[in-house]
Amino acid sequence: MDLSCFKAYDLRGRVPDQLNPALAERIGRAYVEVTGARKVIVGYDIRLSSPDIADALSSGLMAAGADVFDIGLCGTEHVYFATSHYRMDGGIMVTASHNPKDHNGMKMVASESRPISSDNGLNDIRDRVPEPFANAPQQGRYETLDVMDAYIDHLLGYVDATSLKPMKIVVNAGNGGAGLVVDALEQHLPFEFIKLHHEPDGNFPHGVPNPILPENRAITAETVLNHQAAMGIAWDGDFDRCFFFDETGRFIEGYYIVGLLADQFLRKTGGGKVIHDPRLTWNTLDLVRAAGGEPVESKTGHAFIKQRMRDEDAVYGGEMSAHHYFRDFAYCDSGMIPWLLVAERLSQSGQSLSSLIDARIEAYPASGEINRTIDNPPKVIQAIEEAYGPDAVAVNHIDGLSVEFETWRFNLRMSNTEPVVRLNVESRADKPLMETKTEELLAVMERLNNS
Structure with missing residues (x-):
């Protein structure tokens, strides 16, 4: 059985060879056996394969004795919200976020929407999937649950509605699910929304919604300028990330x-x-x-x-x-x-x-994250620490290598999933220094990689 869709934090893989309804059904059974959940929220994103995978997942959950509360087409944060708000034992979102359109996946949480990842249950679920299953003595029941009104009320609780002023905002849902929430919020807000790629469409006619890719930003930036909007916002497919453009159309790091x-x-x-x-x-x-x-x-x-x-x-x-x-x-x-x-x-x-x-x-001018493919990341990072560490004000290893000087600092860390090293550099009010040090570090990395 191919279980390569299980990753460090979630499940993602190609449909149908890495993830399909038959596997999803078994994942539902394994989820219940490992977590002991009796009441589980299930939601799914706009991908064409999502309804079938969510149905099969629900069947597995119910066969293992859990009650399923189906919140339907939604964003990942709907599952987080519903699981905690309705005090459920767990929740599963069927989504592959910004992966290619022939992919799908799942994000899992336990009670109080605590994430389930490889260090607290996800590997146990993976290891349980291939083993034989018996049906629970009593099948779980199925119920649909409409969470949108409670969710919208919750969102509005973060802002002082009386202080909001009319403004134009460009919103680009990327044909993902964000448009459904913008439409639900619209009646409560004094904003005029200029809507791009607004309709949910798992065919992704304008490409997979991933605003972090520079080629996907132009239409939002241009529309902000054309409409003289106060800002632009773009989301990924399951809209757990949002990206901002200012009134000049500039993408903001x-x-x-x-x-x-x-x-x-x-x-x-x-x-x-x-x-x-x-x-x-x-x-x-x-x-x-x-x-x-x-x-x-x-x-x-x-x-x-x-x-x-x-x-x-x-x-x-x-x-x-x-x-x-x-x-x-x-x-x-x-x-x-x-x-x-x-x-x-x-x-x-x-x-x-x-x-x-x-x-x-x-x-605080910053380089933004720069990725470089490196054959032996630990060796390169260690060599850079040996070169830069002795003269630094501070060095820490909370995540990769962070090295700090009086006027500039950098962080160098390995990717969890690929042979890539990620570099970030910033300075104190000195953009030329930041740029010089960025080039210097990239040159050192290249030299070390080729040595």
Whole structure:
């Protein structure tokens, strides 16, 4: 049995050879046997294969004795919300996010929407799948559950509706599921939405929704300019990530959005802890401390960030990869709460998004994440630490290698899934220095790789 769809954090694979209804049925049975869940939320994304895989998954869950609450076509965060809001024992979202259209997958959570990954149950589920199954003495029941109204009410609770001002916002759902939520929110908000690729369509007529790819950004940027919109927002397929464009059509690096959201959130809470990843940090540290918060560094990756947020009771967590986590959202990531908070900030401050971001880019210019294929990543990273570490102010290994000097810093880390090393560099208000050090490090990496 091919179980290669099981990854570190979730399941993803080609349909039908790596994931299909027959395998999905067995995964449902294994999920119940490993977790002991009796009440499970099931939702699915817009992919053409998703309804059949979700049906088979539900059959397996019920055969193992669990009651299934089917929330239908939705985003990953609907499953997170429904699992915690309705106090279910677990939830499974059928999605492959931004993978190619012939792929599908699953994201699994336990009670309180705690992530199930390879270190806390996902490998056990994988190992249970090939073994024989017996039906439970009593089959679980099936029920549909409409969560949209409760979810929309929850989203609106993050902003002060009376402070929101009319503005034009370009929204690009990429033919994923985000358009359904924008339509549901629209009646409650004073915004005029210019909608791109809005209809859910698993054929992905405009390509797989992945706004992090530069070639996918142009239409959102151009539409912002053509309509003189206040900002643009684009989502991936299951809309657990959102990406921002300012009123000039410029794509904003996720790093600067983390700082903006931390600042906006701490203004509401009057303090608290904020979790951030180690790749780029100085802008976030600066803004969090200035707003009376306490920054806490965590290893990159949603399972690590969510656990650290629970451990610290943090109000907000952000990764530069455009994942944003909220304590009141079961410590989970949402692609809808962030843009509502940014719209609120624009309304309250009267400032443009570019003016809010420009000052931060100037204060802490950053390279953005640069990937290089390296034959022996551990050897190269160790050699760079030996070269740069002795003169550094600080060196840490929370996630890969972080090396800090008075005026610049860098993080170098290995990919979990491919022979790639990811580099991020930033400086204190010195863009030429950041660019020089970025080129220098890339040259050193290439030399070490070829030696």
